[in-house]
Amino acid sequence: MNATRAIQKHKHAEAEGLPAIAIRGLSVRYGQHVALEDLTLEVPSGARVAVVGPNGAGKSTLFHVLAGVLTPDEGNVRVHEHRPTRYLCTAYVSQSRQLDWDFPVSVADVVMMGRTGLLGLLRRPGTADQEAVRDALNQMGIGELAERQVGALSGGQRQRMFVARALAQEAELLLLDEPLAGLDLSSQEQIFDILDVLRAQGVTVLVATHDLNLAVERFDHILLLKRHLLGFGDPEDVLTNENLHLAYGGHVEVIATSEGRKILGDMGGHHAHDEGGPHG
Amino acid sequence: MGIWVATTHMMKVARMVNWLLEPLSYAFMQRGLLAAIVVGIVCAVIGCYVVLRGMAFFGDALAHAILPGIAIGYLTTGSARGQLFWWALGAAILSSLGIGALSRVARLREDTAIGIVFSGMFALGIALISSVGSYAVDLAHFLFGNVLGVSQADLALTAIAGGLVLVLVFVFYKEFLLLAFDPVLAVTLRVPSRWLEMLLYLLIAVTVVVSLQTVGVALMVAMLVTPAATASLVTKRLPKMMALAAAIAAFSGVAGLYFSYYLSVASGAAIVLTCTAIFGLVWLGQSFVQWLGRAAVSN
Numbered sequence: 059m060n061a062t063r064a065i066q067k068h069k070h071a072e073a074e075g076l077p078a079i080a081i082r083g084l085s086v087r088y089g090q091h092v093a094l095e096d097l098t099l100e101v102p103s104g105a106r107v108a109v110v111g112p113n114g115a116g117k118s119t120l121f122h123v124l125a126g127v128l129t130p131d132e133g134n135v136r137v138h139e140h141r142p143t144r145y146l147c148t149a150y151v152s153q154s155r156q157l158d159w160d161f162p163v164s165v166a167d168v169v170m171m172g173r174t175g176l177l178g179l180l181r182r183p184g185t186a187d188q189e190a191v192r193d194a195l196n197q198m199g200i201g202e203l204a205e206r207q208v209g210a211l212s213g214g215q216r217q218r219m220f221v222a223r224a225l226a227q228e229a230e231l232l233l234l235d236e237p238l239a240g241l242d243l244s245s246q247e248q249i250f251d252i253l254d255v256l257r258a259q260g261v262t263v264l265v266a267t268h269d270l271n272l273a274v275e276r277f278d279h280i281l282l283l284k285r286h287l288l289g290f291g292d293p294e295d296v297l298t299n300e301n302l303h304l305a306y307g308g309h310v311e312v313i314a315t316s317e318g319r320k321i322l323g324d325m326g327g328h329h330a331h332d333e334g335g336p337h338g
Numbered sequence: 339m340g341i342w343v344a345t346t347h348m349m350k351v352a353r354m355v356n357w358l359l360e361p362l363s364y365a366f367m368q369r370g371l372l373a374a375i376v377v378g379i380v381c382a383v384i385g386c387y388v389v390l391r392g393m394a395f396f397g398d399a400l401a402h403a404i405l406p407g408i409a410i411g412y413l414t415t416g417s418a419r420g421q422l423f424w425w426a427l428g429a430a431i432l433s434s435l436g437i438g439a440l441s442r443v444a445r446l447r448e449d450t451a452i453g454i455v456f457s458g459m460f461a462l463g464i465a466l467i468s469s470v471g472s473y474a475v476d477l478a479h480f481l482f483g484n485v486l487g488v489s490q491a492d493l494a495l496t497a498i499a500g501g502l503v504l505v506l507v508f509v510f511y512k513e514f515l516l517l518a519f520d521p522v523l524a525v526t527l528r529v530p531s532r533w534l535e536m537l538l539y540l541l542i543a544v545t546v547v548v549s550l551q552t553v554g555v556a557l558m559v560a561m562l563v564t565p566a567a568t569a570s571l572v573t574k575r576l577p578k579m580m581a582l583a584a585a586i587a588a589f590s591g592v593a594g595l596y597f598s599y600y601l602s603v604a605s606g607a608a609i610v611l612t613c614t615a616i617f618g619l620v621w622l623g624q625s626f627v628q629w630l631g632r633a634a635v636s637n
Contacts, residue, residue, distance in 0.1 A: 125522075125525075125526045126525070126526060126528075127522055127525045127526060143528070146527070146528060148526060149526070150522065150523070150526045152522050156522075157519065157520060158390075158519070161390060161518070161519050162390070162570065162573065162574045162575050162576045162578075162579050163515070163519060163575075163576060164575065167515070167576075168519070170512075171512070171515070171516045171519070171520065171523060171527075172523075172527075174512055174513065174516050174524075174527050174529055175527030175528050175529060177512070179510075179513065179529075179530075180509060182512070183512070207574040207575075209574075227527070
């Protein structure tokens, strides 16, 4: 019942051509440090956006604002017409190293956590919630891992668990912070298969990543960030040599090859742990 | 011959039963055992969150910081336990608010804030108690507990407050679990994190206060941490961990009191030592099993 409600709400928004995310004049500061300055953009509903930029560009900060974890100093942010803090259908998956993987919970327990907000205080999960959790796990292909302790999962399985949690949450906006970091190629492929499923369901997905080539190949929008918005739109239009120089200094170049454009150079990501902090 | 063996066997059993029953003939032992069981269960259940969230230092600090509350209650009303309870609870709430304010407003690291509040409050408590003549005896009771001095009214208060803590842990189970595992997710799901966090602190404070008479201020943290830590070695599921921790703590309470009775050891210390011994045994046993497993694999 909840699922149909969420989908109807979404279709309603899409029918009227309203953006999933509308940001105007967004600025965030941590004391003296400016994390984001004067961001203005609209993300269409159902888009798959790669959020790229060097370390400390403000990717995680942007996600925190969209998830309603952080209140911006200036500007106006709307997610499906709501303030981020008033909108329940945003799923935010932070960088997974910030969690305690020895914690005594099963995979199903973690996915069930996604339904805490829908349930509200005092109500206990019922059969409908159990079913939603099972469906989400099966959809992510990890149904047989439901009773495992979370620490027993591989990196790729963990990401799938988090996406399953977002499905159980009936999310319409999914924010994934560095989901591809440290995954092998086949696990990365599985994540993209999942993103395809989500696209079919009309879920808007933002993915922070350091891999510019993946961003070009696998996403329909790119959001290039370095405190300011350097570009948002088609990969070809955004990742120009000029923009890349602005973002990364002289360390990154676009090269035309027979298979298309390739981006070479030091895109960061080696010090990815800097990203989690307030300067991320 | 057969009769003789049977008789000695029966005598052994009778001696054993007598060993177990003799302490129960005293009303103060009955009350003490019940108090130890209730306190053990409540401490162990809330202690699971203390362990999982890494709040052991906070729990220890809270236990010490209630001393001035007890001292004031003691100085103004004598040993009327009901009054002591409220004074102690007041001191606990004041301390946790103080710690929160120091770490947020003064921008101190939380463990530094805990250190400042905890030692200051503890010193205030000692200063207050030392102004009375029978200082040493009274202080010892507060520091190390006196479970055998539990009155009927104390027991009732312990059971009601402890039961309330357990009910709230059950009612807010999914919220506390979420908050402990992924506080950022809790915020994105619009769960009232601040309130729930304060509720958890309050529940820990109530637990500490009701446990005061059983194990005392100085050994409190053992009741919060040791049974839960022991259970966490064995199981990777929170409900099981809570149940197992509660069972270990309740058993330790009973066993500790028997040791205390027969070996003339301080009751609080005997209970905590039993908890510690169980932890040691489980840990050793687990290491041994793991070693066997590795040996089997390498063969």
